[in-house]
Amino acid sequence: MIVESSNSRHYECCIIGAGPAGLGAALELNKNGITDIVLIDKNSLVGGLSRTTILDNARFDIGPHRFFTKNKEINKIWHETLGRDFRPVSRLTRIYYKKKYFSYPIKPIELLMQFNMIELAAIFFSFISSRLKKNTKINNYEDWIVHNFGRKLYETFFKSYTEKVWGIPCSQIGAEWAAQRIKGLDILEIIKHALAGKRNKKIKTLIEEFGFPVLGAGQMYEAMADTVTSRGAELKLNSKVIRYNRKDNTINSIDLIDAFGKEVTISASHFFSSIPMAHFFKMLTPADSEEINAAAGMLRHRDHIAVNLLIKKAPLFPDQWIYIHSPDLQMARVTNYNNFSRAMVKDNNKTALSVEYFVFKDKGLWNQTDDSLAQLAEHELIEAGLLEKNEVEKAWVVRSTEAYPVYDSGFQKYHALLKSRIDGFSNFYSIGRGGTHKYNNMDHALLGGIFAARNYLKAAGSPYSLWDINSDGGYLEGG
Numbered sequence: 001m002i003v004e005s006s007n008s009r010h011y012e013c014c015i016i017g018a019g020p021a022g023l024g025a026a027l028e029l030n031k032n033g034i035t036d037i038v039l040i041d042k043n044s045l046v047g048g049l050s051r052t053t054i055l056d057n058a059r060f061d062i063g064p065h066r067f068f069t070k071n072k073e074i075n076k077i078w079h080e081t082l083g084r085d086f087r088p089v090s091r092l093t094r095i096y097y098k099k100k101y102f103s104y105p106i107k108p109i110e111l112l113m114q115f116n117m118i119e120l121a122a123i124f125f126s127f128i129s130s131r132l133k134k135n136t137k138i139n140n141y142e143d144w145i146v147h148n149f150g151r152k153l154y155e156t157f158f159k160s161y162t163e164k165v166w167g168i169p170c171s172q173i174g175a176e177w178a179a180q181r182i183k184g185l186d187i188l189e190i191i192k193h194a195l196a197g198k199r200n201k202k203i204k205t206l207i208e209e210f211g212f213p214v215l216g217a218g219q220m221y222e223a224m225a226d227t228v229t230s231r232g233a234e235l236k237l238n239s240k241v242i243r244y245n246r247k248d249n250t251i252n253s254i255d256l257i258d259a260f261g262k263e264v265t266i267s268a269s270h271f272f273s274s275i276p277m278a279h280f281f282k283m284l285t286p287a288d289s290e291e292i293n294a295a296a297g298m299l300r301h302r303d304h305i306a307v308n309l310l311i312k313k314a315p316l317f318p319d320q321w322i323y324i325h326s327p328d329l330q331m332a333r334v335t336n337y338n339n340f341s342r343a344m345v346k347d348n349n350k351t352a353l354s355v356e357y358f359v360f361k362d363k364g365l366w367n368q369t370d371d372s373l374a375q376l377a378e379h380e381l382i383e384a385g386l387l388e389k390n391e392v393e394k395a396w397v398v399r400s401t402e403a404y405p406v407y408d409s410g411f412q413k414y415h416a417l418l419k420s421r422i423d424g425f426s427n428f429y430s431i432g433r434g435g436t437h438k439y440n441n442m443d444h445a446l447l448g449g450i451f452a453a454r455n456y457l458k459a460a461g462s463p464y465s466l467w468d469i470n471s472d473g474g475y476l477e478g479g
């Protein structure tokens with residue numbers, strides 16, 4: 001219920017979203033002496049998609065969150081923020097496909113052992129024929145993968161997982177997605193190095209080790225929030241922004257519904273917004289042109305369900321997470337938090353798992369009850385041989401909207417239009433994963449916030465382009 005509207009005071013900087021991007025901006029502003037800051041989030045916890053929820057003495061992230069960056073500054077910030085609580089973790093992840101487990105990245109020797117001669121011949125000939133084809137037109141993700149890996153490997157190791165994550169056929173996903181995510185992955189390089197018994201140094205860093213806070217990903221962002229609030233920033237949680245009020249190309253204030261259901265107006269000189277860019281245009285008052293609103297309506301997101309399970313047994317399996325490529329199972333990934341940090345679960349005899357489903361909100365699985373989602377997750381874990389009956393002690397469901405910005409074919413045109421419109425505002429920065437509609441990781445989100453703050457401060461090296469962070473796809477994360 002909305003109570004009356006009231007005016008609150010004016011701030012120098014208003015930051016919307018207390019995820020990595022918003023906190024990055026707050027930290028950088030604070031560091032440079034700006035303390036008249038308000039940081040607003042609709043959640044009850046900071047960290048955004050990188051938050052950690054505590055349920056019955058066990059800690060659950062929103063799926064697996066490994067900390068890896070090629071940016072030295074971000075690495076330093078992570079280490080300085082948590083000190084000894086930020087620890088290296090040796091990575092172990094596998095792919096589950098039709099009752100078989102494969103290492104990630106796939107080892108050629110496993111292909112030889114897990115597939116029969118006919119399947120191997122199909123993999124080999126489809127790879128060779130793709131590579132020999134000249135002048136191949138790359139129009140979409142499917143074309144890109146088939147061209148680089150061959151159709152058989154595409155069907156085995158890319159198609160099903162990718163379509164689970166994105167909910168659209170690979171032929172409708174833009175080729176730029178593959179270019180951003182897996183550009184650095186060359187199958188010939190991997191085979192060459194595997195046969196020689198060594199690994200590509202760049203891939204090794206990524207694959208074999210990552211950093212992780214001892215109490216879950218959210219610990220990092222809770223510590224950052226503590227730093228900025230101790231330096232004078234105000235943090236308003238459980239506060240949902242509903243309107244961005246503008247006069248021409250200047251944002252003057254925002255309206256939000258606060259933790260008590262009261263509508264509050266907050267005015268500021270500058271705004272740093274990390275909510276999805278399409279939402280910003282939907283909330284802009286007065287509304288922008290029809291063309292801009294139509295473009296905002298074309299940006300799509302994939303939503304996310306994490307079924308968090310406390311299991312009565314430990315250890316369960318050694319991986320931090322397992323990609324589920326089998327098309328007969330709806331789950332896309334299973335995360336075992338005990339293998340990120342033993343401190344995530346208080347009881348040594350229990351395991352904290354997340355089973356992830358990628359969905360479109362208000363459709364299909366999204367509308368199922370928590371109980372039926374918990375049953376589905378349990379059933380699928382048993383099918384995959386990861387669990388036995390009656391081993392689940394308790395289950396909780398966490399739904400996240402706008403978890404993945406979709407790069408469907410043609411989205412670039414709308415994206416470009418919205419970017420240039422946002423750049424036309426005199427006092428507004430759109431930052432982070434949602435704010436740029438880019439598949440950014442935590443490091444890129446944090447950096448985006450820091451760069452936006454530097455642009456505002458007119459710091460040395462500014463202006464930074466907030467849209468180009470992570471345009472280099474030199475490292476991999478997903479399946």
Ligand SMILES: Cc1cc2nc3c(=O)[nH]c(=O)nc-3n(C[C@H](O)[C@H](O)[C@H](O)COP(=O)(O)OP(=O)(O)OC[C@H]3O[C@@H](n4cnc5c(N)ncnc54)[C@H](O)[C@@H]3O)c2cc1C
Pocket residue numbers: 016017018019020021022040041042043046047048049050062063064065066067068239240241242274275276304403404431432433434435440441442443445446477
């Ligand atoms: C399943 C999954 C796994 C991931 N794994 C990794 C990984 O291994 N490594 C990695 O580096 N990254 C990973 N990521 C990405 C990482 O979570 C994001 O890059 C990061 O959280 C983005 O930070 P952000 O601040 O830009 O956005 P967010 O984290 O989305 O924060 C935005 C904030 O804005 C708030 N907000 C939105 N609308 C409103 C409103 N109207 N009013 C007030 N507040 C609002 C939200 O509540 C949220 O807190 C993963 C993401 C997902 C979904």
